[in-house]
Structures are given as C-alpha cells and as structure tokens.
Amino acid sequence: MATDDKQTGPGRPPGFLAELQLGRLRWDLIHPFPQQDEADRSRGDQVVAELTAFLQEFVDPTEVDVTGRLPEGYHRELEGRGYFRLQDPVGQGGLGLSAQNAFRVVQAAASWSVPACYAMAVHLGLGAGAYLTLLGEEDGLGAELRGLLAEGLISGDADTEPTGAINRSRSTVAVPTEDGTGYLISGEKIFIQNGPIAGLLRVSATVREDGKEYIGLFFVDTRAPGFRVKSWHEYLGLKGLPNAALTFDRVFVPRERIFSPKSWTSEEEWRISPELNAVSAYGRMFPISAPATAIAKLCLHWSREFVQRRTAHGRGLDQYDEIQRTVATTAAEVFAIESVTDWCLLAADRHPGIDLVPERTAAKNITSTTCWQIVDRTVSLLAGEGFETARSKARRGAEPLPVERFFRDARALRIAGGVDFMVDHYIARGALLAHYAADADAATTAAAPDDARLTGRNRAHLSALAEESSRFAGFCRELTSRHDNPEELFEQERTLILLGRVSSDLFSMAAVLARASRLTAQGTDSVQELADVFCTQARQRIADAWGRLAAPAQPDHAGACAAWLHGDGLDFLINDVVTATPPATFEGNC
Template identity: 60%
Template sequence: MNPLEETRAGFLDELHFGRLRWDLISPFPVQSESERARGDAVVAAVMNFLKQTVDPAEVDRTAKLPDGFHEACAARGYFRLQAPLEHGGLGLSAYNAFRMIQAVASWSVAASFAMAIHLGLGAGAYLPILADGELKSELERLLAMGLISGDADTEPTGAINRARATKAVPAADGTGFYVSGEKVYITNGPIAGLLRVSATVRENGIDHIRLFFVDTSDPGFSVRSCHEFLGLKGMPSANLMFDRVFVPRGRVLAFDGMHTKEEWRLVPELHSISVRGRMYPNAAPALAIGRLCLHWSREFVKRRSVDGSGLEDHDEIQRVVAANLAETFAMESVAEWCMLAEQHHPGIDLDPEQVLAKNIITMTSWRIVDRTLSLLAAEGYETASSKARRGAQPLPVERFFRDARGLRVTGGVDFNIDRWAARNFLLRHYSAPKPVAREPSELRTAGGSLSRRNQDHLRFVAGQAVSFARECRDLVDRHPDAEGLFTKEHMLILLNRIATELFSMSLVLAKAARLDPGGAGPTQDLADVFCTEARHRAADAQQRLSETDRPEHAKVCAEWLHGNGLEYLLRDTITTL
C-alpha cells in the first residue's frame, strides 16, 4: 500500500494543545468563482431532476423511492460525482459534491443517502489509498461497470465491538476466502452491486480483521430483510446474509494492526476514509434540515399573530429565530471548513475536525428542528398530509424532524462519537506529547475584523483552549494506562463537548471576519448570538466535569438491572410484546 502522505497539524490538533491558530482559519476558506459556478450548475440540475421524479411525501408514506430512481441517478452520473469527466463522472470537487447531496436532501433525505454512501464510504473511497495492483484494478473495473457500492460493517451484536462475528475461511487452494455472516443497517444493501465487508480471519492463532469487496451477484449473498426506520423512510438499508460467498484473494484489503486486540478502525488509512465519508450522508442532510427550518420559521412568523400582536414582536420568538439562524451559520461554517480547508492548506490533517463535524452538525440540526417544531405548533407535529386535509400549509416539519433524529444515530450514535473523539485526541497526548501552551495565543491580527463582543469571544476561546489542554495533559499524566482513562466514558464525553464548542466558535468567528471584515454587519451579529450560547454550553460541560461529589449512577443502574427494590416503577404497565 502507498504510505499516507505526510500531514501537518491542523487547527483542531493545535487547539487540543492550547494554541488557537487564527492564521490557519483566517482568512476563512471560500470557493473560487469558477468552482462555485460549477457547483451552482449541478445543484440546479439535480433540483430540477428531483422535482420531476420524486414525490417526497409519497416516499415517506410508502417508505419506497420511485422504481428506477437509482438507475436514473446512475445514468446522470450521480454515482460518479468526483470521477473525472473523461471517465464518465461529473468531475466535482469534494465541496461541490457535498453541496449537491445537501440539495438532494433538502427535497428528500432518503433520496440523498445512496449517492452519499457510495461516494463517501463505498469502494471508490478506497482507491486513493491503494497502490497500483490487482485490488485497485479490480475495484476500478467493477466501478466502471456502474455498480453502486456500500459499506457492510455493522453486525447484530453492535458496531462498537472490535471483533467481527462474520468469518472468512481461506479456500483450500489459496485462491481466496469464503465469507459467512450477518450484517445489519447496511445502507445501499438492497441495491448495491459491490459491498465492502469486514470479517474475521484466523491467522497464526490470532484473529485479524480483513476487508472483503463482495460482488453481490455471487452465490451465497442475500438480502434477508429491508429495514424500516423511525424516519428516513425510503432509505435503502437492509439486513444482509453471507453464506460462504467466495471472494478472490485479489479483492481483499489488509493493513498492519488490523486485529481484534487493537482498535483496527484507527488504522490511519481506514480512519481517514471513515470520518471524511460521513460528511456526505450525515452532515449534508443535517445542514439541509437547518436551512429548511429557517425558511419555514420566517414564513410562519411573518404571517401569524397572537391577539393582534405579530409573532415577530415577541421576545421569545425573536430568540428562537435568532438561535436557528446563528446555529445554521455555525453548521455551514464547520462543513465549509472541513470540505475546503485542504485546498487552502495542502497537507493539513483534517481527521480531528471531520470526527467532530458529524456530531456538531447533526446535534445542532436537531436543536434547530426541535425548536422549529415547537415554534410552528399550529403546523409542526401534525403530518403534512393531515395539514393539507384541513387546508393548512402542508409544511413537512414532522417528516424532517424524524429524519433529523435518525441522523444523530446513523454513522455512529452521538454520545459514542463524543467518546470516540475524546479518546482520539487524548491518544495524541499519549503518543505525541507536544508541549502544552502556557499562555493564550496572541490575536493581534484578528482585532479589526471582529466586533467588540466577538473579539471578547475570541479571547475567551484562546484562554479556554489553554485551560482545556492543561486539563487533558493532567489527566494523561495521572493515568499512565490509557485504557484506564478511557473507561471514564462520561468524562470523555464532557471533554469532547467542550472541544466542540471551542472549535465551532473559532470557525464561526473566522467566517464572520471574512464576510463582514469591518467588525460590523449581520454576520457579526450571528456570530455573537452563536458564541454567547456556545459559552453557556461549554460552561455547563466544564461544571459537570469538575464535580467531585457525584450521584451513584452505577449503583442505581445495578439496582434496577438486578431487581433490587425498584420494580414499583413498572406498576400498572403492560410490558409484554
């Protein structure tokens, strides 16, 4: 395999060690005019295509996309978004591909998923890390045939487990492996022609994880059932079975360190694909939902009143609308940084940012749609079809509310992503203990580009970054055994929530400085609203982290699980299925 190109520390990596590198995020990256024009064209084309082919309300009702929809997408190149034009692709940049998937999701989240998974986590995502050879040539051949691909990793026992119950047994003649097992929640499972399947291989007495690229037309593969989710109706996802599916040796991927005694998903090549790939199916739809909520809220507030007083005159309504605007701006800032930063800073390590982005954007989207559902009480919780029957505007808030909740789960449950992210940055303190900053970073170059209040927010981030880094280093010093520290899961979650607020505030301020560089203007106001609330969230997480007198959570949990005196809580309740 080709070794990874050498990367240099990115903004978030420096922040974890107490340094706020304003020079890395300001001027905030933007698309070139030609790139934006190219993106505008593909977004307009896909919007027109969707309006002609997909009725999102019908998809939600039937949990089924129109017959031939994915084939039509493939014919238009929507499964080859970043492939070169000369190879039949659309030749899009990463950010233009993100913009296109976000546009699709704004019409139907389900319609966006197949192309998002194929692009971010399918077989094509592995081509850049493969050396020239049999595997790369084979994947290129299969993808050139127009096969839709997906990532088959999760099993009924849960994705978080290091081991994989799916087994791969070497063929007697050494030509390949027979893969057997079960996978669940596999997006594109019902429509994929090519799947990346994780399985355990026993070699020299040690269980190793290997990745097998399975042609789903081969004998032994079957779709056991299609999943129906709380939201995301129509998303192609299935429970898959593999019964001695033969995979030639040339379609097997392995790296050093991929065994069940270690966290094999942290192999750098695989980790980068995983975190970058989740920008498309998770972050893009979440941003679309936030933007839709802004539109619905404005239309609703402008036309509604209470006892003759317009909604827009009420303090709490103003706060809800302002919070939604500010948080959508924050989601956009994080997404743009993650997708555009490498163009402006070649070789920068964006893995830490992209790990955090999944939670930042999906959790923020959830807060926005949750507020919007309450704000639009007269046209919120009720389904769009029910509204239409009584003559009300059929806003699909309820549908996107369910979809937004699903985005917090897909691609990794939110609290586990927090734990995972904190584990990753603490590992950097163990394995590469760079000096931790002792004083806040100097920010003289930021002064004139930010309002007075936003300058104060930036100074806050610089000071908190130092305190945060010292706290992390102190934890590492007091726990020489990393695994011992990592058992303190809630502490890790709180640490990561502080990191996400500091990171998000930094990007919001940098983008505000770019859009309103004189220190005044609507974007500066948005940044102030967001940063004020982010400081409250960070302070709450810090207070919880600092508590020494804590409730007996483990004791209460054990008392319930083992029937020690709390059964009265189920009184008068039917629990049979």
C-alpha cells in the same frame, strides 16, 4: 477546482483543531477563512439546478414517506445521470465535482427528500471508491475496484452485526479456500445502507490463518452465489431508505479483493486505524453532515415564513422576546453548521496536506446534533403547523410544511455513522492521545489574537476562545499525567464525552468567528450578530461542561443501575403499563 484531499491523517501537518486541543490557537491557520472559488461554485450551481429539476419531476417525497418506497428505477436513473460519480473525472463518466460541490449536490437532494440523497451520499463517501485513495495505481485491488465501479455498480459498507456496532469482534468469518485463491465469507450484517441495491460491498469479517486472527475487509461482488438480502429495515424516519439485513453463505471473494489494515496496525481495531479513520471521517460528511445542513436550512426558512405570517394577541410573532431568541438561535446555528462544513471541505485547498481528521470527525456531531436542536425547536415554534403531517395539514387547508417528516429524519442522523455520545468519546480520545505523545515541556498557552473586523463582543469571544483552549489543554495534561495507561483513562466515559463536547464547541466558535471576519470584510456586517449569538451560547455550554467535570462528588449511578437491572425493589416504577411486546404486522419488504 478545490483540492479534494481525502488522505489527511497520520504524518500530515497538524490541523487547526489538533493545535487547538493542545492549547495553541493558530488563528493564522483558520483566518482568513477559506471560501469556494466562484468558477467552481458556478459549476456546482449548474449541477444542483439539474438535480433539483430531476427530483421535483421524479420523486414525490410525501408519497415516498407514506409508502416507504422510492420510485421504481430511481437509483438507476441517478446512476445514468452521473450522480453516483459526482467526483469522478468527466473523461471517466463522472461529473468532475469538487468536494464542496459534491456536498452541495447531496444537500440539495436531501432538502427535497433525505432518503433520495442517501444512496449516492454513501456510495460517494463510504463506498468502494473512497478506498482508492489508499491504493496506488499499480495496486491489484485498486485495479479490481476501478473495474467493478466502471460497470456502474453501486457500492456500500457492510460492517454492523446483530451483536452491535461497538463490538470489536466479528461473528462473520472469512475462511481461506483450500486452493488458496480466496476466502469463503459466512455471517449476517444488519443496518447496511445500500445493501439491497449494492453490487459491491466492503464487508468486515474475522480471518484466522497462519496462526493469527484479525479483522479483514473484503470487497464482495453481491452477484456471487450465497449473498442474500434477508430483509429491508424500516426506520423511525428515512422511509424508503435502501437499507437492509444481509446474509452471506460461503460467498467467495478472490484473495486479491481483501483489504486489511493489518499491513498498518495488525493489533489495532481496524475502525481506528489512522488511514481508515481518515476515510471514514471524510466519508461521513456526505450522508450525515450534508442532510443535517439541508434540514437545518429548511427549518430556518420555515421559521421565517411562519413568524412573518402569524400574529398573537394582535401582535406579530416577531415582536415577542422568546420568538426573537428562537429565530436568532436557529439562524446562528445554521451559520455555525455551514462554517464548520466549509472549513472541513475547503481547508485542504488553503493548506495542502493539512490533517483535517479531527475537524471532520467533530463535524459529524456538530452538524447532526445541532440539526436536531434546530428541528426540535422548529416543531415547537410552528406549534399547530409543526407535529402534524404535511398530508393532514393539506386536508385542512394549512400550509403543508413537512416539518414532522424531517423531524423523524433528523433524529436518525445522530445515530448514523456512530451514536453521538460515542463520537464525543472518540473525539476526546484522540485529543488525549495527542497529549500522551506531546512533549509536556513544549506546551504553550494559546495567544489571544485581535481581529479588528470583529465587533467588541466577538473580539471578547475570540479572547475567551484562547483562554478556553489553554484550559482544555491543561485539563488534558493533568488527566494524562495521572493515568499512565491510556485505556484506564478512556474508561472514564462521561469525562471524555464532556471533553469531546467542549472541543467541538471550541472548534465551532473558531470557525464562526473566522468566517464572520471574512464576510464582514466582504461587506456582510449582519453576520456579526449571528456570531455573537452562537458564541455566547457555546460559552455557556462550555461553562456547564467544566462545572460538571469539576463536580467533587457524583451520584451512585452504578448502584441505581444495578438496583433496577438486578433487583425487584424498583418494579413499582413500571406499574400499570403493558410490558408485553405487541405482535409486529409483517407487510413484506419495501
């Protein structure tokens, strides 16, 4: 079974992406590319098949999308079958799956219905059990959590408030009780996944005691008086998702159930505390990267079926240049998504103890934004069978492909777990902080490895990867040398966002090339073309980003923004539209 290393982070040997961001292409780290053990994969095949059979019998995804409801008792059925304990030991009622197999199970569920996968994905990646890796066997909180989870409680994470997820302060407060036995939590949380069905929630709240103020993290038993599900959320996609606004009215939490990063970095925003960030980076792989991978693969499957059965002007669609480019791009991007997720989940087995936080952080955007590009492209490719709902297609006798449903679901993945452009910013922030900490004299130029298993074009991509890595590091060193205060540099948001995208493309190229080399050695030569397609387009994106970063002058975005927000000279832009908000029809909770 593959090593399940959730605890990567500070103090660990730097991983491949961290080295790449410093200008060092450590081909020896990523090549030969890791792969899942056959025995472990066979175990995953069995569980995927069992779950698939259950879903096909129990869940009608079209009905879920129309009604906004998963079947009655669905989540309890999942719990009873062990799907909320995918990685727990078999002896403790779990399925004992490796990280890779747990990812595959979530992916399979998402390919049938994304809402059907989400509760177990969040419970696995971001629920209470995810924090046990930071707690010792003798830790009192660890014992508390293990006991609550043993009861079969579904768990989740309650952080976002009406003021927005980006704010560092929390209006939710935790007031110490007079007898000192615990805290009373009051406040409101929104967009809380598993909120309506969770028995255990990790809740963030402002704590003021002993003359200090900090954000504390509390594990709240939702059976406690004062907890209430205020309303279910209904999203653009993901219909039936158990996600809600919650209120806490003096909910009591025993003192032993507080988990605060103040023991590590009391002055730092808890979400970027290294230990907690490592948990979050790993956890997002399941509710975001797994569904994104599933949707991307479905689109690739639908693209082939559609192109094979359609003609235009007496010619098969596959004879047209733009169709060939479209399908090849989708196949190459699916290959890239798989390569990135495989590395994030399997590299710990190949390099025990390696720090994979940068890669896992980048995977959120790589998978979700690439999935969005794929599904958007697929809607255009399928044309008459694209945007129409599956029910509408069925009524007229067309193949009822649910592309429109997954189109809506895919858009949510770019927002979940952090909106995409802010994740890009965070990726670059981490890279720049590493350059602040690095010895400038120790900077090296990335060596250009030569892999005989790659085609000539792909060897050229590998050489370009080395050059771009050095360029990336040099640009970061130049930025940090001009800004003694990192926070001032981080205010240059567009610069960091572009750097984050360059970093992600470089990582994706490396994973694609290393995996293509391994598969070629195993006799799958056709992946070389996919690697070439992906790397060619990635290099074009990188070149565009460098062009934007080097632009000598920028438009006055602040002035244009202020003219619209704080003046009336541009009001003609909204002439002839009804700007009044229409009344919302209340239909009750899902």
